[in-house]
Amino acid sequence: MSLKKGKVYLVGAGPGDPELLTLKALRAIEQADVILYDKLVGDRIISFLKEMGKNIIYVGKDSRESGGKKQKEINRLMKKFALQGKKVVRLKGGDPFVFGRGSIEARFLKDEGIEFEVIPGVSSVSGVPTHACVPLTHPDFSTALLVVSGREEVKKWSEVLLEGTIVILMGRDKIGDISEELIKLGRDPETPVAVIENGTLESERTIFSNLSDVSDLLKKNNVNGPAIIVVGDIVTMGEELRETKKG
Numbered sequence: 001m002s003l004k005k006g007k008v009y010l011v012g013a014g015p016g017d018p019e020l021l022t023l024k025a026l027r028a029i030e031q032a033d034v035i036l037y038d039k040l041v042g043d044r045i046i047s048f049l050k051e052m053g054k055n056i057i058y059v060g061k062d063s064r065e066s067g068g069k070k071q072k073e074i075n076r077l078m079k080k081f082a083l084q085g086k087k088v089v090r091l092k093g094g095d096p097f098v099f100g101r102g103s104i105e106a107r108f109l110k111d112e113g114i115e116f117e118v119i120p121g122v123s124s125v126s127g128v129p130t131h132a133c134v135p136l137t138h139p140d141f142s143t144a145l146l147v148v149s150g151r152e153e154v155k156k157w158s159e160v161l162l163e164g165t166i167v168i169l170m171g172r173d174k175i176g177d178i179s180e181e182l183i184k185l186g187r188d189p190e191t192p193v194a195v196i197e198n199g200t201l202e203s204e205r206t207i208f209s210n211l212s213d214v215s216d217l218l219k220k221n222n223v224n225g226p227a228i229i230v231v232g233d234i235v236t237m238g239e240e241l242r243e244t245k246k247g
């Protein structure tokens with residue numbers, strides 16, 4: 001399906017303080033013809049949008065509504081405005097790809113052939129504790145940070161490591177050992193892995209692989225820059241979504 005004229009920006013608004021909006025988010029907001037915003041976008045950000053004279057539409061879910069029904073309506077609006085050739089900002093609390101249904105909306109846009117861009121936001125995951133001066137890691141206390149949805153039923157806490165998405169920092173040179181350990185623990189050797197080197201910079205490079213091959217592939221591709229490694233089935237979705245990404 002060919003790309004339509006309009007474009008949708010899935011924008012993270014951060015945890016609430018307008019000063020935690022990124023410059024990129026602000027630029028998208030300034031250029032937007034219409035902004036569809038969620039419940040968790042802070043009141044001060046909404047006042048700011050109103051002061052800017054922006055055309056804003058509330059699409060947050062109230063507690064009586066079904067998520068599926070609301071999502072259909074949001075999808076319908078994004079599509080409608082994009083087909084009118086408009087620049088649409090879909091403004092979401094925190095970061096759009098962290099428990100924010102941003103991935104559902106990105107997939108919808110891709111399937112509809114509508115151009116889109118994802119603009120990361122400061123996630124409440126780290127933004128809120130850091131603002132409250134509660135550190136998340138320290139070499140003496142914790143070298144891991146587990147982020148779990150309390151809404152979905154966690155069947156067995158001990159299995160979180162086997163089912164959830166794992167994000168590894170500083171693991172580039174040890175990925176062979178890490179993969180081996182995860183496979184020993186019970187993760188499928190075919191589990192998809194994405195390695196993102198020099199993220200958000202001009203030189204950003206993403207390599208897709210799986211647990212059994214990733215170590216060799218990194219060596220073969222001379223991955224030497226700072227890298228984030230994402231392990232889990234969701235990585236497949238990233239690979240699919242990127243097919244429409246420009247550049």
Ligand SMILES: C[S@@+](CC[C@H](N)C(=O)[O-])C[C@H]1O[C@@H](n2cnc3c(N)ncnc32)[C@H](O)[C@@H]1O
Pocket residue numbers: 015016040092093094095096097098099100122123124125128
């Ligand atoms: C559906 S999730 C969305 C998370 C969001 N995409 C992010 O990256 O922060 C909503 C949950 O994020 C947390 N949250 C979001 N903003 C927050 C804030 N300003 N203070 C505390 N918790 C917050 C709460 O646990 C809330 O129930």
